[in-house]
Amino acid sequence: MKKLVYAAFILVSATLIISSCSRKVTRIDSSEQIDLSGRWNNTDSRLTAESMVKDILSSPWVSDHAQAKGKKPVVIVGMVQNKSHEHIEAETFVKDVERSFISSSKVGLVQGGKKREEMRAEKADQQTNASASTMKQFGLENGADFILQGSINSIVDSYKRKKVTYYQVDLELTNIETNEVVWIGDKKIAKYIKN
Amino acid sequence: MHEVNINSTQMKTLLLFFATVFSGLLAIGQELSKDQNPNYAASRDKYMKLADSVNAGQSTTAQQTYKAIDYLADKEEAREARKQFRRDLRMERVRNNYLYNGMGYRYPYGNGPYHYYGHPSFRRFNNPVMWGTVGSPFFWNWMYR
Numbered sequence: 001m002k003k004l005v006y007a008a009f010i011l012v013s014a015t016l017i018i019s020s021c022s023r024k025v026t027r028i029d030s031s032e033q034i035d036l037s038g039r040w041n042n043t044d045s046r047l048t049a050e051s052m053v054k055d056i057l058s059s060p061w062v063s064d065h066a067q068a069k070g071k072k073p074v075v076i077v078g079m080v081q082n083k084s085h086e087h088i089e090a091e092t093f094v095k096d097v098e099r100s101f102i103s104s105s106k107v108g109l110v111q112g113g114k115k116r117e118e119m120r121a122e123k124a125d126q127q128t129n130a131s132a133s134t135m136k137q138f139g140l141e142n143g144a145d146f147i148l149q150g151s152i153n154s155i156v157d158s159y160k161r162k163k164v165t166y167y168q169v170d171l172e173l174t175n176i177e178t179n180e181v182v183w184i185g186d187k188k189i190a191k192y193i194k195n
Numbered sequence: 196m197h198e199v200n201i202n203s204t205q206m207k208t209l210l211l212f213f214a215t216v217f218s219g220l221l222a223i224g225q226e227l228s229k230d231q232n233p234n235y236a237a238s239r240d241k242y243m244k245l246a247d248s249v250n251a252g253q254s255t256t257a258q259q260t261y262k263a264i265d266y267l268a269d270k271e272e273a274r275e276a277r278k279q280f281r282r283d284l285r286m287e288r289v290r291n292n293y294l295y296n297g298m299g300y301r302y303p304y305g306n307g308p309y310h311y312y313g314h315p316s317f318r319r320f321n322n323p324v325m326w327g328t329v330g331s332p333f334f335w336n337w338m339y340r
Contacts, residue, residue: 079252085263090256113253152256156263163265195267 038193040088040167048169048187049096056097061173061182062106065145074108075101075173076144084154084167097148097171110144146173146182161195 028034033043065073077098080090101107111119126135150171157164166188173183227233242249 077254079255079257081257081259083259083261085261087258087260088256091254094254113251113255115254116250154263156265158263158265158267160266163267 035191038163038165038191040084040086042092044167044189045092047189049093051187052093052097052169052171052185053100055185056171056173056183057100057104057106059183061146064182069145072106072108073145074110074142075146075148076110076112076176078112078147078149080150080152080171082152084152085156086154088152090150090152090169093169094148094150094171108142110142112144144176147176148173163193163195164190165193166190 030042031046035041035043062073077094080094082088082090098109101109110116120138123136123138130136148171150169153168153170155166157166167190169187169189171185172181174181
């Protein structure tokens with residue numbers, strides 16, 4: 001009987017020790033705000049995206065272009081320069097802006113950079129491998145009317161265990177032909193971090 | 196009246212020259228849009244060569260980060276550097292196969308803290324990195340008491 005109690009005790013203890021040491025992962029809603037270190041996180045990216053999407057589609061550049069040219073504007077995404085003190089990937093919020101262009105059907109979007117290279121390489125491959133009726137031709141791509149570029153800047157003010165971090169994300173849309181900036185959107189985020 | 200004699204070769208050259216000039220002027224006249232800078236070709240030619248390399252950065256984020264002045268982060272960095280230094284020092288000792296006690300060689304002589312190499316003049320107590328490890332005089336005091 002005594003042995004049985006010992007065995008049960010050891011079993012329970014072992015279970016408790018193992019369960020307390022094991023890693024626990026829980027799925028959370030991507031819109032839930034959880035700040036751990038105070039650095040740039042998914043909440044900042046989401047807030048930036050929401051602000052930019054709301055602003056860019058309600059600005060007059062879309063209707064101005066449609067009125068002047070009789071068709072919807074076509075946008076290409078250029079480079080975003082991260083000049084802040086942290087590694088920030090702009091694609092997380094720029095993609096939301098791109099998605100809003102397509103879902104609104106008010107703005108056309110063309111591929112740029114590496115993806116465009118890949119697309120052209122595929123087209124080149126088709127010239128020798130695809131059937132004549134399905135082969136896509138060169139020189140028929142849509143030319144963009146506007147380019148979306150941006151920058152991320154930050155200011156850090158710290159004293160002992162207190163810190164204020166300020167981020168400013170700017171996105172701007174420029175007319176490729178005239179070099180005229182038709183829209184600038186910005187999102188400012190300030191955080192007070194106490195360690 | 197002065198007569199100019201032109202042979203057939205010269206005539207051909209002359210005709211070719213005028214044809215080139217006129218076709219050039221015609222082309223410029225056709226290509227120029229309203230209010231377009233007539234020197235646009237200089238810029239176009241320059242950027243035609245650069246386009247591929249410049250456009251490679253499209254849809255990407257150029258990371259041009261800077262190091263912010265951050266009291267806690269700097270402190271943590273200094274602590275890490277100290278840890279790394281101690282780690283390297285230990286590794287170096289193992290590699291050189293000799294026990295460094297902060298005062299010089301100790302083993303295998305075993306003559307106490309005031310062995311020749313353990314003479315106070317050989318002590319490295321002024322190295323703060325060694326304090327708290329075998330380089331500490333308190334450690335060796337405890338060791339031989």
